[in-house]
């Protein structure tokens with residue numbers, strides 16, 4: 001077991017730690033001693049310390065300023081850079097493979113002159129080296145990588161890491177001073193997208209996605225209803241997004257969000273390689289398509305050849321009936 005620290009950028013919102021942070025701390029525990037890095041306004045790290053300890057963080061680095069949130073991305077990059085210095089030589093830095101996380105990972109690796117490993121689905125320690133597993137070329141291959149230089153900066157796909165780190169009763173909270181970067185672009189106003197009651201797409205355990213086969217924005221309620229019965233998130237193919245059926249932030253795939261839920265249901269999606277790239281590591285894939293030769297069936301665990309407007313409502317009704 002490596003006794004070096006492994007830094008995890010803690011994602012938090014509304015006073016609570018996001019689930020993906022627990023997954024990152026679990027991954028960190030396989031590589032060394034987990035340490036969380038919290039970026040926020042004064043008091044944030046102390047308020048989250050017990051929760052982060054329960055998820056396995058032995059140390060909580062606190063980078064706090066009343067200005068937190070006034071810059072996008074660069075605050076987190078500077079915070080992680082300071083934590084790397086404070087930790088001595090950490091075994092790795094882990095961030096979530098979200099839109100933000102990927103950007104942070106890339107920028108941090110440049111600042112540290114380190115290698116970056118993106119969209120990782122597994123981590124292991126081999127000797128003293130961090131080795132990651134990635135699903136590449138649309139998920140057709142699983143490959144293993146290590147960096148050849150510096151502290152590995154790793155972005156980890158949500159839902160990819162199972163298990164949990166050993167809880168720590170009272171993690172040490174270590175404040176870090178990070179000078180504000182006067183050149184960083186400043187945010188004038190932040191307008192969060194309406195999230196609604198559904199789980200966040202990148203972290204959801206169940207995702208129900210609709211493609212061009214859904215046919216219109218009005219028809220997308222069929223996808224939403226099935227997602228709601230399953231307590232899942234709604235996704236969309238790029239063709240559905242480009243056709244204006246569903247907003248862009250719900251696009252799954254190479255140029256959208258990468259998802260790895262327990263269950264992925266594809267309704268009216270052909271299964272192009274760029275779509276697969278964002279969902280192929282889902283644990284169970286169910287496809288509904290009226291074309292029996294659609295490529296999505298090559299990766300589906302269960303395929304239903306039929307009209308989604310018949311199958312999806314029937315499935316939703318059956319699930320509701322089963323729950324009484």
Ligand SMILES: Cc1cc2nc3c(=O)[nH]c(=O)nc-3n(C[C@H](O)[C@H](O)[C@H](O)COP(=O)(O)OP(=O)(O)OC[C@H]3O[C@@H](n4cnc5c(N)ncnc54)[C@H](O)[C@@H]3O)c2cc1C
Pocket residue numbers: 210211212213214236237238239240251252253254255256267268269270271272273274275278288289290291294306307308309
């Ligand atoms: C650089 C690049 C990046 C890209 N990035 C992405 C990305 O991030 N995500 C992404 O999704 N795509 C991406 N694409 C686009 C991708 O190549 C495909 O064009 C897209 O995924 C197709 O979407 P689709 O399956 O919904 O549509 P189509 O390929 O048109 O498939 C629609 C499917 O619906 C079925 N169908 C029609 N009616 C019904 C019905 N009533 N019931 C059941 N089935 C029905 C049809 O049989 C068909 O298989 C990218 C492409 C490029 C070049």
